[in-house]
Amino acid sequence: MIAKETLKYKPRIAVDARPLSYGMNGNSRYLAEVLERVLNPNSPLEYYLYSNKPVHPIFRELAKRTPAFLPSKLPGLFWLNFTMPSLYRAHRIDVFWGTLQLLPVLGRSIPMAVNYHDLNFRSAPETMTTANYWQHRIFSPLTLKRAGKIFCLSKNTEREIREFSPNTAEKLEVVYPGAQGFESVTPPAKVLPANFLFSVGTLEPRKNIGTLVEAYRTLKKIDPQYPFALVLAGRLGWKSAGLTEILRDGSTESEGIYFIENPSDGELGWLYRNCSYFLFPSLHEGFGLPLLEAIREGKPCIASDIPVFHEVLDSETDDFVPPKDVSLWVQALRKAGRPGTRPTRKKSQDWSWDSTAKQVEEGLLSLWKNRKRRTGIRVEERV
Numbered sequence: 594m595i596a597k598e599t600l601k602y603k604p605r606i607a608v609d610a611r612p613l614s615y616g617m618n619g620n621s622r623y624l625a626e627v628l629e630r631v632l633n634p635n636s637p638l639e640y641y642l643y644s645n646k647p648v649h650p651i652f653r654e655l656a657k658r659t660p661a662f663l664p665s666k667l668p669g670l671f672w673l674n675f676t677m678p679s680l681y682r683a684h685r686i687d688v689f690w691g692t693l694q695l696l697p698v699l700g701r702s703i704p705m706a707v708n709y710h711d712l713n714f715r716s717a718p719e720t721m722t723t724a725n726y727w728q729h730r731i732f733s734p735l736t737l738k739r740a741g742k743i744f745c746l747s748k749n750t751e752r753e754i755r756e757f758s759p760n761t762a763e764k765l766e767v768v769y770p771g772a773q774g775f776e777s778v779t780p781p782a783k784v785l786p787a788n789f790l791f792s793v794g795t796l797e798p799r800k801n802i803g804t805l806v807e808a809y810r811t812l813k814k815i816d817p818q819y820p821f822a823l824v825l826a827g828r829l830g831w832k833s834a835g836l837t838e839i840l841r842d843g844s845t846e847s848e849g850i851y852f853i854e855n856p857s858d859g860e861l862g863w864l865y866r867n868c869s870y871f872l873f874p875s876l877h878e879g880f881g882l883p884l885l886e887a888i889r890e891g892k893p894c895i896a897s898d899i900p901v902f903h904e905v906l907d908s909e910t911d912d913f914v915p916p917k918d919v920s921l922w923v924q925a926l927r928k929a930g931r932p933g934t935r936p937t938r939k940k941s942q943d944w945s946w947d948s949t950a951k952q953v954e955e956g957l958l959s960l961w962k963n964r965k966r967r968t969g970i971r972v973e974e975r976v
Contacts, residue, residue: 605688606638606639608628608690608692609690609691610643614644615649616649617856617861618828619880620692622770623708624692626771629655638954638958641660641662642656642660644663645666647663648661677689677700678697678700687961689705690953690957695729696735704963704964706742706743709746711750711877712733713877714729714730715757716753717876720798720877721799737754738758742764742766742959744768745765745766749879770882770949771885771949772946773889773945774889775861778862781864783853789821789851789867790809790821791825791864793827793861793864794875797833799877800875801897802825802836804919804922806825808922808923819927821870821926823872824852824853824868825851826854826856840852865887865892870893870894873902874897877899878902880905881901895912898915
C-alpha cells in the first residue's frame with residue numbers, strides 16, 4: 594500500500610478483530626476491506642488479529658493470512674482491558690488498532706489508534722442498548738484521551754468529537770470508507786418481483802426499518818397498484834422482535850414486503866444492481882456505507898435527512914426525508930414512480946477501499962515512527 598522501508602524489523606500491529614465475528618455489517622466490512630489490502634508481503638507492517646469470539650465463516654479465509662489469537666471466555670470489555678494488555682510484551686506488539694471505538698484503558702501503554710464511526714451515546718442514545726450506552730459513555734472519554742490517532746468515518750463524526758473533546762483535534766483524521774463494487778452477483782434463493790425498492794441494515798432501532806415498513810404499507814392502502822415491492826436485507830439485531838417475527842415468517846410477502854436474512858456479498862450485489870431505488874431511513878449513522886454501494890451501482894436514493902448523508906448524496910438526484918415522518922416517507926415513495934437512474938458523479942469515484950487502506954496504514958505507521966523518535970528505539974535491536 595505504501596513504500597516499504599528498508600528495515601530489518603516490521604512494526605507489529607495488534608488489530609481488534611471482533612468485527613469479523615459478527616457477520617457482515619458496516620464495521621466488519623470496513624475492517625475486512627482494509628485487511629484485504631494491507632495483508633501482503635509488501636506492507637511495511639505486520640498485522641496480528643485478536644478477538645474474544647471466533648471469526649465468522651465468511652471471514653475465515655481472510656483471517657488465515659495472518660496470525661490470529663482467539664477466542665476468549667471473557668466478555669468484550671474485560672477481554673479488551675485484561676487479556677489484550679497482557680499480550681503486548683509477549684507478542685512484541687508495537688501499535689494497537691481499536692476498530693470498535695474503544696481502547697484498553699488499563700495495563701501497559703503503547704501507541705494506539707482507534708476507529709470512530711459515530712458518537713451515538715451523545716447524539717442518539719435512544720438507539721443503543723442500555724449496556725452499550727453506559728460502556729461508551731464511561732469509556733469513550735478515556736479512549737479519546739489515550740488514542741494517538743483517531744480515524745473518523747466522516748466529517749460529521751469528526752465534528753461531533755471536536756465538540757465533545759476539543760483537546761483531541763490534532764489526533765483526528767477523516768478516513769472515508771470505500772465502495773469497489775461487487776465482484777460477483779448471485780440472485781437470492783427467494784424469488785422476488787422484477788421491480789423493487791431495496792434497503793439493507795441490521796434490524797435494530799437505529800436503522801428505523803419499522804418506519805419504512807409502515808410508510809410502505811400506508812402507501813399500498815392508498816394505491817394498491819403501486820408498482821414496486823419492498824425488499825429488506827440484513828441481520829437480526831436487538832429490540833425488534835415484532836418486526837423480526839413478521840419479516841422472517843414471510844407473512845408480509847403478500848403485501849409486497851420481502852426479507853433476505855444475512856445476504857452474501859453476491860446476493861447484496863444482485864439486490865443493489867437490480868433494485869429501482871435504494872432506501873436508507875436510519876435515525877443516525879457514522880457515515881452510511883450502503884449509500885456509496887448504491888451510488889456505485891447507479892441507483893438514486895431516498896434517505897433520512899440527517900447531516901452525514903449530505904456528505905454522500907446529491908440533492909439534485911436523491912431525496913431526503915425526516916427520519917420518523919411516515920407521511921413524508923409515503924410522499925417520497927410515491928415519487929418513485931418509475932425505475933430511476935443517477936448521473937455518474939466524480940465524488941463517488943474518489944471513495945475507494947484502496948484509498949481507505951492507504952490512509953489507515955499510513956496512520957498506523959506514523960504512530961510507530963513517532964514512538965521511535967520519542968524513545969530513541971533502534972529497530973535493529975528489536976529483531
